[in-house]
Amino acid sequence: MNKNYFEIKRAGINTTFQDQGRDNLYHIGIPFSGAMDNRNFQISNKLVGNEVNFPIIEFAYQGPLLKYFGENINFAITGDVKFIIRKKNNTIEGKCYQSFTLENADELDIISTNKSVYGYLAVSGEFDVNYQWSSCSVNTKANIGANNGKKIEDGQTIYISNINKNLSDKKLNYINTKIENIRVIQGTNFDYFSDEGKKIFFEKEFVISKLSDRMGMRLEGPKIENIVDTNIKSEGLLKGVIQVPADGNPIIMLSDHGTIGGYPKIGVVISADYDKLVQLTPGSKIKFKKVELADAETLFKLYDLETQNLISQI
Amino acid sequence: MIKNISNLGDAALYCDFGSEVNKEINSKVIRYFKSIQKENIDGINNLTPSYNKLIISFDLRKKNFQTIKKLIENLNITNDDELETNRIKIPVCCDENFSLDIKRLEEKLQITRDKIYEKFFGKEFFCYMTGFIAGMPFLGDLENELQAKRLETPRVKVPKGSVGLTEQFANVYTFESPGGWNIIGNTPQVIFDSTDENNPNLINPGDVVIFEQITKEQYYNNNE
Numbered sequence: 032m033n034k035n036y037f038e039i040k041r042a043g044i045n046t047t048f049q050d051q052g053r054d055n056l057y058h059i060g061i062p063f064s065g066a067m068d069n070r071n072f073q074i075s076n077k078l079v080g081n082e083v084n085f086p087i088i089e090f091a092y093q094g095p096l097l098k099y100f101g102e103n104i105n106f107a108i109t110g111d112v113k114f115i116i117r118k119k120n121n122t123i124e125g126k127c128y129q130s131f132t133l134e135n136a137d138e139l140d141i142i143s144t145n146k147s148v149y150g151y152l153a154v155s156g157e158f159d160v161n162y163q164w165s166s167c168s169v170n171t172k173a174n175i176g177a178n179n180g181k182k183i184e185d186g187q188t189i190y191i192s193n194i195n196k197n198l199s200d201k202k203l204n205y206i207n208t209k210i211e212n213i214r215v216i217q218g219t220n221f222d223y224f225s226d227e228g229k230k231i232f233f234e235k236e237f238v239i240s241k242l243s244d245r246m247g248m249r250l251e252g253p254k255i256e257n258i259v260d261t262n263i264k265s266e267g268l269l270k271g272v273i274q275v276p277a278d279g280n281p282i283i284m285l286s287d288h289g290t291i292g293g294y295p296k297i298g299v300v301i302s303a304d305y306d307k308l309v310q311l312t313p314g315s316k317i318k319f320k321k322v323e324l325a326d327a328e329t330l331f332k333l334y335d336l337e338t339q340n341l342i343s344q345i
Numbered sequence: 346m347i348k349n350i351s352n353l354g355d356a357a358l359y360c361d362f363g364s365e366v367n368k369e370i371n372s373k374v375i376r377y378f379k380s381i382q383k384e385n386i387d388g389i390n391n392l393t394p395s396y397n398k399l400i401i402s403f404d405l406r407k408k409n410f411q412t413i414k415k416l417i418e419n420l421n422i423t424n425d426d427e428l429e430t431n432r433i434k435i436p437v438c439c440d441e442n443f444s445l446d447i448k449r450l451e452e453k454l455q456i457t458r459d460k461i462y463e464k465f466f467g468k469e470f471f472c473y474m475t476g477f478i479a480g481m482p483f484l485g486d487l488e489n490e491l492q493a494k495r496l497e498t499p500r501v502k503v504p505k506g507s508v509g510l511t512e513q514f515a516n517v518y519t520f521e522s523p524g525g526w527n528i529i530g531n532t533p534q535v536i537f538d539s540t541d542e543n544n545p546n547l548i549n550p551g552d553v554v555i556f557e558q559i560t561k562e563q564y565y566n567n568n569e
Contacts (some may be wrong), residue, residue, distance in 0.1 A: 057391040057393040058394055058475065059480060060479040119392075166471060216352070264366055264395070267393025269400065291395060299353060301357050327354075331405050
């Protein structure tokens with residue numbers, strides 16, 4: 032029996048095990064999944080001395096309250112998150128991008144994310160999770176991944192093995208920046224929309240709706256008029272694809288999206304902006320900005336380089 | 346054979362094989378899909394074949410649009426006769442607890458339910474693609490007399506195992522899911538099994554599916 036574990040006193044709203052996700056399964060209907068904000072996922076692992084693709088716990092809005100039992104372990108939280116550590120005799124205010132040590136019977140209370148959606152909890156050890164197609168990422172639709180493909184629930188126990196004995200403190204000076212302009216490449220059905228509709232798409236503000244989750248982000252704003260056909264023959268989707276159904280309100284596909292869809296694609300969010308996009312909370316206002324493929328490729332190289340730089344600073 | 350290759354975003358190729366939906370075009374898509382899959386090209390991280398499109402996603406850290414496009418254009422594609430296909434029989438119970446939209450179909454199609462079942466069961470359907478939700482097969486083609494539109498308001502929850510019709514297609518809901526297809530019955534057959542990682546889908550693109558009507562007793566015996 033494993034002697035290091037978390038007791039989940041409160042699971043939080045949408046708390047799941049995630050890692051880098053799973054490839055090459057779109058054709059059978061399984062999306063990538065994986066941590067929504069890849070940069071913050073990788074940094075959390077590095078802060079506790081793990082390989083960057085180790086399983087972590089992802090939470091949204093309200094995080095979990097975990098009570099720890101076992102030998103000393105380090106953890107780190109990334110994102111923009113308010114949390115506290117309750118020790119026997121005192122309470123410590125937590126800070127993101129910094130490792131902390133948990134001792135037997137300490138409580139970690141991840142209260143909430145601040146004006147962002149996702150946060151990441153990594154520990155200096157291995158969560159005992161099962162893998163499917165080389166990934167522990169939970170896809171609650173198809174019940175695939177760790178924890179029988181389900182969210183973490185109140186009262187359950189999470190075991191940890193192979194704790195790193197060398198608990199060194201690590202820290203990164205980093206603040207998440209927000210974006211309001213989401214850069215997109217024109218979609219394959221861009222010409223399905225009226226001139227006015229195209230103009231609206233690139234010039235007007237859209238508001239992120241409450242009906243947003245790991246599968247997709249719905250937007251509200253001026254309607255985008257379709258002048259060809261409000262349906263296409265169903266075809267593959269990708270994360271970042273922006274579909275416009277008959278009601279004229281765009282939907283952005285996110286990491287757990289359905290793999291096939293039949294609404295026209297007006298645009299695709301560039302890879303460089305995905306991590307920042309998913310962190311935008313309902314009610315946030317965004318604008319789409321058009322970029323060309325070559326620029327998108329350069330922007331991603333820069334973004335990836337910046338991520339690698341941050342990781343190497345830890 | 347690909348009519349046009351364009352980019353879908355910055356990390357995918359959008360291969361267009363035409364605008365019609367038919368077995369001939371779809372077979373080309375599947376042939377490309379299987380050939381590329383066999384090549385195991387470094388950097389390609391997903392392939393999504395559909396009726397008449399193939400989307401090839403790649404890891405932007407390793408490859409870009411131009412390099413993958415060149416690779417695909419110079420690829421050798423397997424011949425028709427090398428396509429492996431299976432014939433699969435799917436039992437379906439049409440008890441009234443399962444055939445949620447049969448009344449709607451009778452009204453829309455102006456034929457009796459017996460006629461609907463007669464035109465549906467025992468016929469061969471071709472699997473064009475799988476997806477949307479894990480393992481869901483898109484099968485065709487239904488006879489003209491069976492072609493109806495989706496529900497005006499999609500169901501929030503379609504039960505797992507439901508067999509649905511819309512336009513010229515039939516499908517099976519492999520999980521409980523939102524959906525707007527006309528449900529005519531339910532199968533006890535497991536169509537998607539995530540524990541079988543090498544072969545999770547019972548039905549794959551290119552396969553032939555034949556639905557067979559079963560009684561309520563047979564349905565529950567099959568479930569045991």
